[in-house]
Amino acid sequence: MNKIYSKEIMKHFKKPKNVGKMKDFSGCGKVGNIICGDVLWLYIKVVKNKKGQEIIKKATFSTFGCTVAIANSSLVTTLVQGKTLEAAMKIKKEDLLKKLGKVPPAKIHCSLLAADALSEAIFDYLEKNKRRIPEELKKNHQRIEKEKRIIAKRYQDWASLEEKIHGK
């Protein structure tokens, strides 16, 4: 038994479910940054059920990252499967953390990425289909974009550092 991570994390990490890109996806959320060491791409396929509600038929992921990032990606794809869009939007970071069990404090950041990716994938689907986007999804999207810009700025520093080293 691993002493850092819970059983649930190790289960998803060692045998992740729904791995890979999706060709005919309805929405895709790309979050994280390679510079920080975590990149998570989440794909969703949205269809209508018999009642005419939109449901997530399937979700898949590709992740570059640590144990928690991979486990969380797998977990979120299993959680949303078969859920209505409305219900999927209600999945919160806290729900994921609760499902995963204890996460070391330094790893909370990594375990939040999957929730962001789901939010972005639904945002992508709604935007592409010119649908009304709920306020909370919009806010999430703006925050994620802002974080991306901050990291891109930081990457500039890395780039110049790299130039300095190689340009010697």
Add this chain to the structure above:
Amino acid sequence: MAKNKKIIYFDYAATTPIDPRVAKETNFYLKKFFGNTMSLHNIGQAAKEVLEKDRQKIADLVGAKSQEIIFTSSATESNNLVLKGVAFQNKKKGNHIIISSIEHDCILNSAEWLESEGFEITRLKVDKNGLVDPKEVKKAIKKETILVSVIHASNEIGTIEPIEEIGKICREKKNSQGIPYFHTDAAQTFGKIPIDVNKMNVDLLTASSHKIYGPKGAAFLFLKQGVKITPLLHGGGHEFGLRSSTVNLPAIAGFTKAAEICHAEMKEESIRLKKMRDKLIEGVLKNIPGSHLTGHLKNRLVNNASFWFQFVEGESIIMLLDSLAIAASTGSACSSNSLEPSHVLLALGLRPQEAHGSLRLSLGRWTTEKEIDYLLEKLPSVIENLRKISPFKRRKM
């Protein structure tokens, strides 16, 4: 991990298990010699006698005089004592300190703290193999320089630095008071390669017990006669007034025993480890596409094999290996509490995304060829499985 499954340990650079011969020695002194070396009675003086004998033994191993050896609790303590002790003792003579950019955190963070206290720090760049250029040291030394500190061999990438040459330059640049001083952190080399403080031209040298199959809690600092430092710990005046604290005799006795064993077996053990290390490096580079060696190919510790792998993240490599009962380490950001990857790997010119994929395998006394084979059998599929999950497998990062 299954309870009875034997763990294959590839993390000897982090710490080593105690050698049974050393454990026996440590135990003996733990039980029989409880005296305080500062006490005047027989019980105290018996402990003192052991301490001074051990001091002489350690001194002999590195070509020093016994009064030039100070026992401390750890390499971290020795290195703190060097940086802060030299800085505070000599602040009227100068405020400039030179270190390399691939020092251990205890040097790096001590230097950073001194910087916040008004000292000026120069961090020397290294080349892509991690080598410090002695010419750069020469250029960096100025009249305010009081200390130059360069690690003997990197704990992460195993590159061995040209200490003798850098020491020669420092010696040539010394003023009439013998300043700047030259220090090397030999925590990764003492007991593994021969050390002669005179040949290496060092004024100060750090070494540690737990890296060489000795107990935790013992280390030493070689301090050349005439070198002046301010102590960190003030008190009863142990260790020539430079490190007050009741002496940890069992740990020091164990350390001394461990050092003697390492030196007696050094030649044969080096040959054995080098053979296995080379097999490991060749096997990994050959069998795993997108794998890269970090550190110098030739000037490298015989027990260090370190790599980075494209498209995968180091912490997840470690956890998958751990589930196969293989213990190793990484310089990825996710392995630490910071959000940045290893400063050593970045100093080599690796991009952060490359440094995130790093893996360090370090060998030691109980590593067998069978273990190397097992690792070479398992590692390719570990990397492959993570690449299957990674979005980057066929893209340029």
